[in-house]
Amino acid sequence: MSDTIDLAAAGPILHDMIKVIVDNAALLNDLDGAVGDGDHGVNMSKGFRRTGQKLDAAPTGLGEGFGVLAETLLDEIGGSMGPLYGSFFLDMSTFLRGRTTLDRDGFAAMLRAGVAAVVDLGEGRLGDKSLVDVLVPARDAFDAAAGRGEDFSACLGSLDDAAERGFASTRDLVAKIGRASRLGERSRGHLDAGAASCRMLLHALADGLRRQLDD
Amino acid sequence: MSDTIDLAAAGPILHDMIKVIVDNAALLNDLDGAVGDGDHGVNMSKGFRRTGQKLDAAPTGLGEGFGVLAETLLDEIGGSMGPLYGSFFLDMSTFLRGRTTLDRDGFAAMLRAGVAAVVDLGEGRLGDKSLVDVLVPARDAFDAAAGRGEDFSACLGSLDDAAERGFASTRDLVAKIGRASRLGERSRGHLDAGAASCRMLLHALADGLRRQLDD
Amino acid sequence: MNRIINDPDDVVEDALKGLTAAHPDLLAGTAHPRVIRVAGAGAVGRVGVVTGGGSGHEPAFVGYVGPGLLDAVAIGEVFASPTARAFEAAFKAADGGRGVACLYGNYAGDNMNVKMAVRLAARDGLAVRTVVANDDAASAPPDERGKRRGVAGEILMWKTAAALAAEGADLETVIAVAQKTIDATRSVGIGLSACTIPAAGKPNFSIADGTMEVGIGHHGEPGIAVRPIAPARAMAATMMETILADLPFARGDDVAVLVSGLGATPVMELYILYAHVAEILAEAGIRVRHRFVGNYFTSLEMMGASVTLTRLDAELDRLLGAKARSIGLTVTGDA
Amino acid sequence: MNRIINDPDDVVEDALKGLTAAHPDLLAGTAHPRVIRVAGAGAVGRVGVVTGGGSGHEPAFVGYVGPGLLDAVAIGEVFASPTARAFEAAFKAADGGRGVACLYGNYAGDNMNVKMAVRLAARDGLAVRTVVANDDAASAPPDERGKRRGVAGEILMWKTAAALAAEGADLETVIAVAQKTIDATRSVGIGLSACTIPAAGKPNFSIADGTMEVGIGHHGEPGIAVRPIAPARAMAATMMETILADLPFARGDDVAVLVSGLGATPVMELYILYAHVAEILAEAGIRVRHRFVGNYFTSLEMMGASVTLTRLDAELDRLLGAKARSIGLTVTGDA
Numbered sequence A, B: 001m002s003d004t005i006d007l008a009a010a011g012p013i014l015h016d017m018i019k020v021i022v023d024n025a026a027l028l029n030d031l032d033g034a035v036g037d038g039d040h041g042v043n044m045s046k047g048f049r050r051t052g053q054k055l056d057a058a059p060t061g062l063g064e065g066f067g068v069l070a071e072t073l074l075d076e077i078g079g080s081m082g083p084l085y086g087s088f089f090l091d092m093s094t095f096l097r098g099r100t101t102l103d104r105d106g107f108a109a110m111l112r113a114g115v116a117a118v119v120d121l122g123e124g125r126l127g128d129k130s131l132v133d134v135l136v137p138a139r140d141a142f143d144a145a146a147g148r149g150e151d152f153s154a155c156l157g158s159l160d161d162a163a164e165r166g167f168a169s170t171r172d173l174v175a176k177i178g179r180a181s182r183l184g185e186r187s188r189g190h191l192d193a194g195a196a197s198c199r200m201l202l203h204a205l206a207d208g209l210r211r212q213l214d215d
Numbered sequence C, D: 001m002n003r004i005i006n007d008p009d010d011v012v013e014d015a016l017k018g019l020t021a022a023h024p025d026l027l028a029g030t031a032h033p034r035v036i037r038v039a040g041a042g043a044v045g046r047v048g049v050v051t052g053g054g055s056g057h058e059p060a061f062v063g064y065v066g067p068g069l070l071d072a073v074a075i076g077e078v079f080a081s082p083t084a085r086a087f088e089a090a091f092k093a094a095d096g097g098r099g100v101a102c103l104y105g106n107y108a109g110d111n112m113n114v115k116m117a118v119r120l121a122a123r124d125g126l127a128v129r130t131v132v133a134n135d136d137a138a139s140a141p142p143d144e145r146g147k148r149r150g151v152a153g154e155i156l157m158w159k160t161a162a163a164l165a166a167e168g169a170d171l172e173t174v175i176a177v178a179q180k181t182i183d184a185t186r187s188v189g190i191g192l193s194a195c196t197i198p199a200a201g202k203p204n205f206s207i208a209d210g211t212m213e214v215g216i217g218h219h220g221e222p223g224i225a226v227r228p229i230a231p232a233r234a235m236a237a238t239m240m241e242t243i244l245a246d247l248p249f250a251r252g253d254d255v256a257v258l259v260s261g262l263g264a265t266p267v268m269e270l271y272i273l274y275a276h277v278a279e280i281l282a283e284a285g286i287r288v289r290h291r292f293v294g295n296y297f298t299s300l301e302m303m304g305a306s307v308t309l310t311r312l313d314a315e316l317d318r319l320l321g322a323k324a325r326s327i328g329l330t331v332t333g334d335a
């Protein structure tokens, strides 16, 4: 058991994040197909697969890895996902710059920076049926658990549960943002694709970090 | 009985020619529709109807009337029919210029001029499945009858019969000219639309002149 | 799907090869494969003017790169925003030392990628200011102008801003004239048939034969209403009602008019539409100073057309008439 | 049929209203309702250059009227020859006292109407000489060149002849350069979808989805073969085989290339096609001196494209680069 992540050792977690996106590309396409243009899996896996190749060639720590991922998304993925996820990982990577370890409060600050970048760029609000419905509850749950004095690992557990609930909550929402918002009421009853990919990414991240903390 | 036409008095024959085209526009369209683009009746009746209006407003003799018809066809009918029938009537009108009467040999010369204009312009030959399959046999039959010493009215009768046979002959021809030529062998078995209108016009002309000669 | 393509995923790459090969005197590639810049000296010593957007709207966007017009353009996949990096690279390609004006259309993806690109460029000390076009009067009510899409009116904004940049104006002034142009511009489209993104293989919307989509967007976004198809004269009336009232344009105004086909509508029909637009303007006492009729901003092989009006002051009038050369628009200045 | 028209019988008349209203600086009407002439002084003191043809091919034919290009054009109904009288009126409108060159395409109706018009003009003492374009290599075998149709290659013939007329050449010399241009020009088209003449209301030919009509004519005339649709690269290869071997073009030749859309094919696909054409020419050791890619000569909303090559000598090269301004083609001379 530890309270602090060695960022260099945490680099491989990125592979779990990449794998979950690549493996679930078809599922993400299907979710997007129900209310959007069915390309969310294509968009995401394009950038993530390419990042995997770069990291295979030149492994990095977690912070630099987030940077490579961000650069790749900004370089290769147009549309909304490139800049949204790109700025999420870019700002988390910027936060990690110069650090070798990450503790609970550092993680909280890093996540707040990433989530703020997404909200700032995309202007999405809670309830709009988007990434934000996963990111904001996850961030808030982590902060709340930390406020209650729980340890890093437990806080990540709260984050993971909140991300799952946030994802599930999108089913009953009417899309206010993105392509699905054109459908109005007809977007209700479908899970949001971006929320799905976000939930997968946060789960892989939390899981990887907890495994390292619990070692 | 007379041997000579009073051209001023023959003017109204043009109305018969106009009427037969206007009345048979649908038939001409149908014939053209089988192997062409189905507009021969439209094209012809447009020019002939307009000529009728002009002649109603300002009646003329036969020569001037041919001139009005020619001008109208050249003015208002694009495609092939405007110039072909236009030059047919223009050159016959030019031949009649300055004359007040027309005898058998004059008619032969006039018709030769008109037919030559059509052949010169359109480069159609006997057997190509076109106007020419009516015009050339009609002209030749008139000349032959005149050569046998028959009178003007009898020569017109020969012309009329030959025009009818020429028209009928187009059924078994393969089109070598005009739009129907694209169909090759498939054009066989259909009467030619231009030959039909030409046959109608020559019949109306011969009939009108014979009535005047036989008066 | 009967199209002139190779692998449907490569259409943008393949078309760019042809574009640079066909216009060596006008266009040049850059280190970024999705950025095209003007051939020759570019924006040295003056403000650079940039845009970017999805492919499939040709001649927009790349077709407006040229002397007196855009300096560089970022190119996205068909109907998709270029990447943030492509925008950033376009800014750098257009930089002549006096800053860059990025004049683009109001779409979620473009907004985000431009915003990120501006951040990326700022890290390298490059000053980029933006104007976002929202001329499509049919895409949101007047009190929600911020939601309106940018359509063919962008071309007039590029023209005035680039002409002013060519005169040596500073970045702030170029941005101000671009904003003034788009604020004085209203557009509306009518869609008559759908289009197919090659990689998708089938249309993702439909317009039934005998109907028209009034207010359609450049990607088939639904507009104000689906109506039975009407004569050209009635289409023009519907379109002009929408835009005249929106600015509003008034008796005595000077305007530029742009009638653009959406791709597959024959050019003769665009002139039929223009004839009615001109009639309506004459009746309204509005003077037409510049007229553009053709396929200026298309949506693949969609049928239909858009009408754009810009109210002109003396400055905009002068700038629209300034010399420019590009694939989509050449003004010789001899007229 | 989702079209921007009023009464389908009035499309030509309605479009002409829009054309003259949209281009007051370029086009002027004449006493003949189907004849448009260049605005301003016209051909005074030099040879007049005229063409004519059916409507529905816009920007051809009227879109090539302008300074340095055509002086007047006779306009027919959709896909139908203008009348003899319209051609005659165009000759008169273009007459600047040194005779008129009528440069038109090889179609039965046009041939006859031009011939009649020349006769009519001669009665009034106006000297008209003609060149008939027959650049469509797919429309008849090489030993029957007289039967070949005139297609997009006409544009290059108009350009060189008009540029020479602008230099002050006499009628014989202008006719000779037009003939030289078209003799050195070969074209071929591929059709990917049919088109509908508004007055007919439905297509009078069809191209099945998944097939292409190799060698199609500008009115849907059948070509060499109906084949399964192929990648752009293979289409280019087929087209280039047809035209390269026909002249034949040879290693070391200088050429102009014109890739024209037939109407509805997206412009990006024309550039995809051009990229392959350029590759093939480079491999064949043929140098491209002038390139034109766009919707230069269309067939209503037909999908598909044509490729035209002209072998250039120094004179043709110079004349193609000469300044000209028109709806369809503007050469600034700055390139």
Ligand SMILES: Nc1ncnc2c1ncn2[C@@H]1O[C@H](COP(=O)(O)OP(=O)(O)O)[C@@H](O)[C@H]1O
Pocket: A032, A036, A037, A038, A039, A040, A041, A043, A044, A079, A080, A081, A084, A121, A122, A123, A124, A129, A130, A131, A132, A177, A178, A179, A192, A193, A194, A195, C108, C109
């Ligand atoms: N402004 C925004 N802020 C946050 N998330 C957004 C925003 N716009 C769209 N999204 C997310 O993007 C997802 C769709 O992504 P994707 O399909 O890759 O892009 P596109 O809609 O361009 O095809 C949606 O499910 C939604 O979660």
Ligand SMILES: Nc1ncnc2c1ncn2[C@@H]1O[C@H](COP(=O)(O)OP(=O)(O)O)[C@@H](O)[C@H]1O
Pocket: B032, B036, B037, B038, B039, B040, B041, B043, B044, B079, B080, B081, B084, B121, B122, B123, B124, B129, B130, B131, B132, B177, B178, B179, B192, B193, B194, B195, D108, D109
């Ligand atoms: N060169 C020609 N010489 C004589 N007659 C011709 C020629 N070309 C076509 N025709 C005639 O024209 C007729 C068709 O006329 P029409 O339908 O009015 O014109 P289009 O073929 O232009 O639609 C044919 O039936 C044929 O008789």
Ligand SMILES: [Mg+2]
Pocket: A037, A039, A079, C080
């Ligand atoms: Mg998408």
Ligand SMILES: [Mg+2]
Pocket: A032, A036, A037, A038, A039, A040, A179
């Ligand atoms: Mg999507």
Ligand SMILES: [Mg+2]
Pocket: B032, B036, B037, B038, B039, B040, B179
């Ligand atoms: Mg016909």
Ligand SMILES: [Mg+2]
Pocket: B037, B039, B079
């Ligand atoms: Mg016809």
